[in-house]
Amino acid sequence: MSESQEAGFQAEDDWGDFRKENRRQRQKREQSTPRPGYLIELSGQAISLDYLEYRILQFLSDRPYKAFTKRQIVAAVNSPQHPVTEETLDRHVMTLREKLGLFSDYVQSVPYVGYRFKE
Numbered sequence: 001m002s003e004s005q006e007a008g009f010q011a012e013d014d015w016g017d018f019r020k021e022n023r024r025q026r027q028k029r030e031q032s033t034p035r036p037g038y039l040i041e042l043s044g045q046a047i048s049l050d051y052l053e054y055r056i057l058q059f060l061s062d063r064p065y066k067a068f069t070k071r072q073i074v075a076a077v078n079s080p081q082h083p084v085t086e087e088t089l090d091r092h093v094m095t096l097r098e099k100l101g102l103f104s105d106y107v108q109s110v111p112y113v114g115y116r117f118k119e
Contacts, residue, residue, distance in 0.1 A: 042103050051082050053096040056089075060107060060117035067110040
């Protein structure tokens with residue numbers, strides 16, 4: 001094998017190491033950078049919500065006691081930057097309720113329909 005071939009392999013190895021290290025550093029930055037979110041306050045308790053949880057809560061609470069289908073909620077909160085489907089909506093509502101704690105019963109399931117907000 002010639003010197004240039006060996007140097008080529010070495011350069012490829014160095015490039016691979018560089019990419020791996022760059023990927024590690026990027027992942028570390030992403031993990032340490034706080035994600036933008038929303039802070040709400042209920043009875044003096046601060047609760048941090050992500051974008052979709054906040055939009056779901058906002059949409060439902062703007063129209064208390066009105067039951068909305070999952071399709072209606074998805075249409076209201078979905079965006080290219082924050083995609084949500086009818087299938088993933090339940091998970092977002094579940095995490096929203098967990099974060100609301102004692103106030104979780106404000107977001108109510110309506111059998112065979114979807115969800116509503118109770119004042």
